[in-house]
Amino acid sequence: MNLESLQNIVIQCRKCPRLVAYLKEVSRHKPKRYRDWDYWSKPLPSFGDPDARVLIVGLAPAAQGGNRTGRMFTGDRSGEWLFNALYQFGFANEPNSFRADDDFKLDDCYITATIRCAPPKNKPLPEEIENCRPYFLKELDFLKSIEVIIPLGQIAFVQTLKSLRLKGVEIPSLSFGHGKMYSLRTPISQLRTLITTYHPSQQNTQTGRLTKPMFHKIFKMVRKKLSG
Numbered sequence: 318m319n320l321e322s323l324q325n326i327v328i329q330c331r332k333c334p335r336l337v338a339y340l341k342e343v344s345r346h347k348p349k350r351y352r353d354w355d356y357w358s359k360p361l362p363s364f365g366d367p368d369a370r371v372l373i374v375g376l377a378p379a380a381q382g383g384n385r386t387g388r389m390f391t392g393d394r395s396g397e398w399l400f401n402a403l404y405q406f407g408f409a410n411e412p413n414s415f416r417a418d419d420d421f422k423l424d425d426c427y428i429t430a431t432i433r434c435a436p437p438k439n440k441p442l443p444e445e446i447e448n449c450r451p452y453f454l455k456e457l458d459f460l461k462s463i464e465v466i467i468p469l470g471q472i473a474f475v476q477t478l479k480s481l482r483l484k485g486v487e488i489p490s491l492s493f494g495h496g497k498m499y500s501l502r503t504p505i506s507q508l509r510t511l512i513t514t515y516h517p518s519q520q521n522t523q524t525g526r527l528t529k530p531m532f533h534k535i536f537k538m539v540r541k542k543l544s545g
């Protein structure tokens with residue numbers, strides 16, 4: 318198995334009946350602005366540069382975003398923020414992406430998620446997170462150049478720590494906040510640093526909890542860490 322064949326398995330996964338039913342429901346009740354779209358409505362594969370040094374871990378696909386377009390963060394507001402920041406700091410070739418078949422490409426960066434099917438109200442159940450965890454654990458085996466990991470938001474942070482501990486990484490109790498940097502001693506390839514950030518969700522960006530300078534600061538930290 319390799320990263321690509323793992324993603325083919327992910328796409329066919331039906332382990333979470335609630336989410337399988339929800340995705341069908343979403344594609345049956347499209348909002349007017351997307352009525353011409355043929356929704357992806359399956360689990361989303363992770364994507365990016367397989368030799369990336371930076372790994373971003375999202376929470377879950379958005380029902381009208383990645384779940385519609387077929388690529389994580391593509392076509393939704395969180396993606397706009399994320400892709401724009403990645404572009405500004407040289408990790409993407411375009412400042413935004415609207416469709417999975419466009420020319421958007423990540424460079425030295427790989428994007429995955431805690432779960433790969435859009436959950437109702439963006440809230441996965443604990444058992445759904447557990448069902449999806451093996452895919453992330455397997456990805457860590459294939460992504461051999463990762464140096465810095467960035468979970469987006471508190472849930473992804475907690476779940477990333479749990480996954481890393483399952484991989485044998487000894488991690489003390491770490492607190493979540495925006496812009497914290499932790500050194501890791503891991504047996505996983507080159508992974509040595511974890512950086513925390515608030516999730517670029519609309520809830521955070523529209524309320525000013527997360528501003529563009531705050532979000533860009535994260536990628537400044539990443540660049541500094543990589544060049545260091």
Ligand code: SF4
Nearest residue numbers: 330332333360434449
């Ligand atoms: S969330 Fe993950 S485990 Fe659950 S059905 Fe989707 S891909 Fe499978």
